[in-house]
Amino acid sequence: MTEAKRPRVPREKAQEIILNAAEELFYQEGIHAVSVDAIVERAGMNKMSVYRQFSSKTDLILAYMTRKQDVFWQEWEESIAKHPKRPREQIIQFFADLAERATNEQFRGCCFINVAVEFPDPIHPVRELVCSHQKRIRDAFLERTTALGASNPCELAYTLILLMEGTYADSQTYGTDSAAIRMVPAIVEKVLDQAIQN
Amino acid sequence: MTEAKRPRVPREKAQEIILNAAEELFYQEGIHAVSVDAIVERAGMNKMSVYRQFSSKTDLILAYMTRKQDVFWQEWEESIAKHPKRPREQIIQFFADLAERATNEQFRGCCFINVAVEFPDPIHPVRELVCSHQKRIRDAFLERTTALGASNPCELAYTLILLMEGTYADSQTYGTDSAAIRMVPAIVEKVLDQAIQN
């Protein structure tokens, strides 16, 4: 009998494979609902390969969130880049793209809010990441509403953030069929118009 | 040695004690994070007393949600009742009261969205309850925006729903310190004014 081969995967590659599996499962199923074993199986790897890269499940969660954070800002930049130096169109575009994503079958809302829901303890490490991310979002919106020349950039920024978070939340319940999400771009347009007027 | 007494609690009373404990724990800690044993301990009761009233943990969750549903409509009615036959003030009042609650230390967002986050499976029984509740909310808003005489009652209703869900979400990250939530009543006022104007 010939012995079966045992191909090896270097740690860099292994880390990516594991994170890919973790990302899909954590986002789709939720954190508490997904065991490390489930991630191991999905990744087609070994449990020790996970714990040699990540010291704990919490560590894995943080890596997952960091990755999602990068994705968010990448999408943000993409929407912004479609209309250089035109804040109004940039903001509308962002919400149009968001609405597009939010009506996708795979969409499961904002992963940061989702994590916050599952980890109520305010001093838990994952919460700090959520909080810092939300602050960066606020700053980004505020910067755009200021560039827009809104009469009250701060209030407008918060309005947009609420609408964004509302869109995320709505997708959780209605999914592909949300009439509210389909209206989001038009709603944002109206809000922007009013904010510039006076 | 005298034997310790064993005072008994009738099932109706027991059910309420259990639900009180479940409500606090489920809402504060999340569903998956709370074990039936934890609820039993919190209620100061026995495990069998729980499983004789509720056939499963899912059953308990459904009872918890039904109770929260009642609370929501009670709060809704209270806000509405403060300004009889004045839709504009009724809506503003609802958001003012919501903002008040949302900046409370104990507030942990919308329990229905929270449940949806923890139960992604769309055919899970708890999801049906979430969905039906969202639909009732939509109808209630639509009825008020229609009474208001908005030029586009449907769009306004969805705008308000997004703002409401955004408020819930925001409280999860910023809690007591949310500048966005403090601005909500003013934001809603502006949105309403614009919706009536043309």
Add this chain to the structure above:
DNA sequence: TAAGTTTGTTACTGAGTAGTAACAAAACGT
């Protein structure tokens, strides 16, 4: 080729999970 390092594999620990069986004690109906 030889020694050291990294990865794969198996088996395990200890703790927690939802849910149940069996019986004892209390309350209730008659």
Add this chain to the structure above:
DNA sequence: ACGTTTTGTTACTACTCAGTAACAAACTTA
């Protein structure tokens, strides 16, 4: 008082979880 129903208590099943120990196999460097 007596039998029935309801409730309290203990102990249990079968399972899942995060995390680890120990060793074997593969790769790397010298």
